[in-house]
Amino acid sequence: MITPPAVPARVATPADVDAIVAALTTAFFDDPLWGPAFPDVGRRAEQAAAMWRLFATSALRYPWMLVTEKVEAAALWIPPGGIELSPEEADGFEDYLVDAAGPSTAAGVLEILERLEAHYPSEPHFFLSLLATHSDHRGHGLGMGLLRESLARIDALGAPAYLESCNPANNARYAAVGFTPSGTVTVPSGHVVTTMWRPARS
Numbered sequence: 001m002i003t004p005p006a007v008p009a010r011v012a013t014p015a016d017v018d019a020i021v022a023a024l025t026t027a028f029f030d031d032p033l034w035g036p037a038f039p040d041v042g043r044r045a046e047q048a049a050a051m052w053r054l055f056a057t058s059a060l061r062y063p064w065m066l067v068t069e070k071v072e073a074a075a076l077w078i079p080p081g082g083i084e085l086s087p088e089e090a091d092g093f094e095d096y097l098v099d100a101a102g103p104s105t106a107a108g109v110l111e112i113l114e115r116l117e118a119h120y121p122s123e124p125h126f127f128l129s130l131l132a133t134h135s136d137h138r139g140h141g142l143g144m145g146l147l148r149e150s151l152a153r154i155d156a157l158g159a160p161a162y163l164e165s166c167n168p169a170n171n172a173r174y175a176a177v178g179f180t181p182s183g184t185v186t187v188p189s190g191h192v193v194t195t196m197w198r199p200a201r202s
Contacts, residue, residue, distance in 0.1 A: 007145025012065040017056050019071035024052035027132035033166035033191055037109050050100035058085050066150050072137040073146045080124035112187045119185050126154050128163035161198040
């Protein structure tokens with residue numbers, strides 16, 4: 001097996017947020033889970049970007065949001081014991097979504113997130129909240145390279161990792177770096193998300 005070339009990675013800074021949001025917005029625009037979650041296609045990018053910006057900005061409080069050198073790709077990790085949004089952000093999240101996307105879309109997004117959260121493992125772990133490559137840079141291995149670099153850092157700490165694969169096309173890619181399916185989550189649309197676990201490695 002040929003080892004893919006390493007992808008340089010660094011911890012994101014506040015100056016990277018706009019580029020991270022752009023990567024997330026383009027990467028998930030046609031995603032089978034997050035695309036339909038914002039059904040107004042004409043406003044999808046704007047509405048989804050508002051949500052991605054909140055998650056990206058919040059993730060800055062942990063030193064685990066990794067990006068490629070020019071932010072072509074981003075990996076938002078939540079470390080063991082961490083949470084995606086601060087308590088204050090979580091308290092205002094519903095109102096934030098309603099303002100950004102309207103009550104119907106907000107309710108649908110909240111239902112998806114609640115179903116996913118109900119399946120979080122109880123064992124302490126690193127959680128891959130979001131992994132995205134900007135659509136202008138797809139096909140060059142940047143996203144998977146960033147994931148491999150992330151996992152190397154996590155392996156150095158001897159910790160397990162968990163993710164939610166919302167696109168079945170990615171399951172084999174995640175399996176190739178050590179993740180195995182651990183369950184499924186069916187969202188209201190009927191779409192099935194595969195949860196995946198990667199044991200700690202010393």
